[in-house]
Amino acid sequence: MQYTVTAKQSGNCTITTSDTHNGSAQVTINVTLPTPTPVPTPTPTPVPTATPALTPTPTPVPTPTPTLSASATPDLSVPRHVLTADYTGRSGDTSASASQLAQWLTWTETSWQANPTYKAVGIKVMYYTNPNRTQPGDGMNTTDESTYAHDCSGARILGTTYANQYLMDPSSPNMATVWKNYIASRTSGRPWDAMFEDDANSIVGVTATPCNYSASDWLAASQAEITAQSPTAIVYNGLQRTGQIALNQPSNVVGGMGEGCYADAVSSPKIWAPFWNTLENAELQMAQQNKLFMCLGRDTTSAASSIDGRLYTYASFLLTYTPASSILWEGYGTPSAFRVEPEIQLVALNPLVPSPGDVSGLLLSTGVYGREYANCYIAQVPVGPCATVVNPDHSVSHAYPYGTKYTHTLTISGSGIIDGGSISSAGPPPPQTLPPLGSTIVFQ
Structure with missing residues (x-):
């Protein structure tokens, strides 16, 4: 959405806007008229500074708990939960x-x-x-x-x-x-x-x-x-x-x-x-x-x-x-x-490594166990590839195995699913080391 402002003199002016999505909003701008010269240069039409109020708010995904992108669309062919x-x-x-x-x-x-x-x-x-x-x-x-x-x-x-x-x-x-x-x-x-x-x-x-x-x-x-x-x-x-x-x-x-x-x-x-x-x-x-x-x-x-x-x-x-x-x-x-x-x-769906006959088949070179999935979802909303990593060692730390491939971690907040608890796939970067009995779930 753009607005054109016409001013007869320099100074501040206020624009009031209104639409059905965002209601009314005010934007104050400063208009400075150019100094006349033999060959006048037209002053560009100022564009109001973008504010959150001027951007239509998308309809949020109707999911009660996880933190998700507001523009994400659920894939109803995917289970809602495990x-x-x-x-x-x-x-x-x-x-x-x-x-x-x-x-x-x-x-x-x-x-x-x-x-x-x-x-x-x-x-x-x-x-x-x-x-x-x-x-x-x-x-x-x-x-x-x-x-x-x-x-x-x-x-x-x-x-x-x-x-x-x-x-x-x-x-x-x-x-x-x-x-x-x-x-x-x-x-x-x-x-x-x-x-x-x-x-x-x-x-x-x-x-x-x-x-x-x-x-x-x-x-x-x-x-x-x-x-x-x-x-x-x-x-x-x-x-x-x-x-x-x-x-x-x-x-x-x-x-x-x-x-x-x-x-x-x-x-x-x-x-x-x-x-x-x-x-x-x-x-x-x-x-x-x-x-x-x-x-x-x-x-x-x-x-x-x-x-x-x-x-x-x-x-x-x-x-x-x-x-x-x-x-x-x-x-x-x-x-x-x-x-x-x-x-x-x-x-988590479509593991990159098929199910082994023994969990030792998921033991990685750093000493932790890990498994990557091509397609992951939270409340049926795609969140891209993900991986789960566990260090079941009771006394020894081991290095995180996936380098910089994944950039975010799962965070959990609050209590039960009908008690206001929530999760997010936008947590901080993965740790460099998993402590004894440490774990992480990571996303790209």
């Missing part, structure tokens, strides 16, 4: 409406009563079961002694986590039937997308070893017990342990969970090698076997005070993730008690 999960329906869980959560939540482990509410808005629902530990009052507690594991004196074996909780015997046909009957009672009038099996193939946290215990026999019995639940879809627990992926063998297994996934506890907000490697490999291998990988973080610290841990978790998750099967399930505290964070809107 796959997510959270607990609902328990005391202390979020009271936000299912329709509000549905924008950001893919899976929920919920109650029998809440099942229809979440199913109705398209959230996948999962129900908790534990046929491997029972105690009085449980739905699967039984007086059938053949369902219990025993030590070589014939005594039942107690768990160490909860009082009066006993280790059950996966090789017991009667226990498989108890589990199947319990599932039937929970699915009557309530369709579920999966049943969760806690403490699968595990004798961790018990007071004694079962008589004549063999790890291979216990695994085979656990596989058979899962198969006996067919066609019920099962998600098992325990991918934080090496070898647990063998539970993928039954055809009705749809996925597995790794606990302490990249964030183990308040006291261990970042996990390190070799535990970190075990979970990265589980994330890779579950995708390669067409199974869901549920990455359950156990740091329950306030999300707003856990920015560094959240970045480490997300950088680690993106390093080996597959968009169709990797599910991020975090535990950070938020005002709404909805434990999904704004960084899940960063979706």
